[in-house]
Amino acid sequence: MRVVVANSHIPNVHGGAEELALNLVTELGKLRGLSVELLRVPFDWSSQEGLLTHVMGLQNLDLGSTDLLIPLKFPVYFLRAPRRIGWIVHQFRQAYDMHGGPFTYFEESQKGDDIRRALIEADNLELPQYDRLFTNSSVTQDRLFRYNGIASDILHPPVNEPDRFICEDHEDFIFVGGRINGSKRQKMVIEALGSFAPDVRLVIAGPCEDPDYLDQMKYLIEIHDLQDRVQLRPEFLPRSEIVSYNNRCLAAVYLPMDEDSFGYVTMEAFQSSKAVVTTVDSGGVTQLVKDTTTGFVTEPNPESLGAALQELWINRNATKDMGRAAFDRLQDFGLTWNRTLEVLLS
């Protein structure tokens, strides 16, 4: 069987969906012996007018001898193949839950409204034609059902290379991993450290997607005089270094705004038996992190966050206990690639 895993592609962006696509390709080949290719289709949403034509463009491409298509994101789920199993990580959220809020994308006009409704209608027509439909979290599943009336099954992505994540130590730093941009709110962690967590040390490491945001982080580090307590590595790290930071840190912090899934940052920290601090508005992350049990779920402000960080730093035994509970909680989900592929291909 010839399988194409398809993903939307934006130059210089490598996040959870890209990581999932790469590992899905690898595991389908390794564990199932299938012939698998990764198809990355460039996507640009700078023009609302172009969205529908891009969808139409995808519908006219031909995947040749492909037997099975597994797309992960809007708009590549409009590609055609004899058999299609969707593992939906993202719809075009600007047409759904992000519409009408601070991140409203479509222009407030009849035209903007028409394009948005046409995109929703396109999803309504396309996705029910799939042979199977999975979503990566209950947040994505709920959105798909609430806005489109389309049912799906949840299939959480497993941790990649889980055996590499082992608690080696609890060194004197808290790890802040993941992409560096405004939606991941690394600035709030720095502000928390500067005013409300006087002893804590951080390592902030990940690829930077927003140079202006990085400049603001550096400015905060400077004005709070945190140069000795914050190590900043705004770069794409080799996998071995991500593993190492997780395995050696005291705990981890991950504050995405309304993330759909558990997040690899959370899952990798849990796999390394480390507690995670997140905020009540971090979406799917809060379904994994349980307040005071496997970490802290705080209000999204520097004061609450700083108090949680200081607590982790001072009460080391409790922090280690939460880390062990975090590992157990992740194992309870039984997320392995073998099991995942069994469900996906069933």
Added chain:
Amino acid sequence: MRGIIVFEDLFDPDPLLRSQADVWGASLRDMDDMPFEVLHLPWSDTASPVSQLFGLSLLLLDRYEEICVLQPQGLALTGQSVFFLSPDGPKGGTRSRVTGGEIDRDVAMQEQT
């Protein structure tokens, strides 16, 4: 970012074409320091070329500062700047600007690499 796009049967890739795309990307980067990546888009010799060309012409590629293609179906692409790369220039290759789906020969003369 420069995107060099290769069209192929996803399960029967042309290693020579892939190699040429990598060499082109590295050569152009040496000239202007623009980073590049090679992407593979599907092309089926047995399916309707009209439908496929129509599909390609609708894709949104503006995240790339420059798109380069090595095959004629790439002329259907639109973007901020689209160039056709051909190995027939006097210095080993020619980069020709594509305007409205056609190669601009005048510009090609100035873009020899």
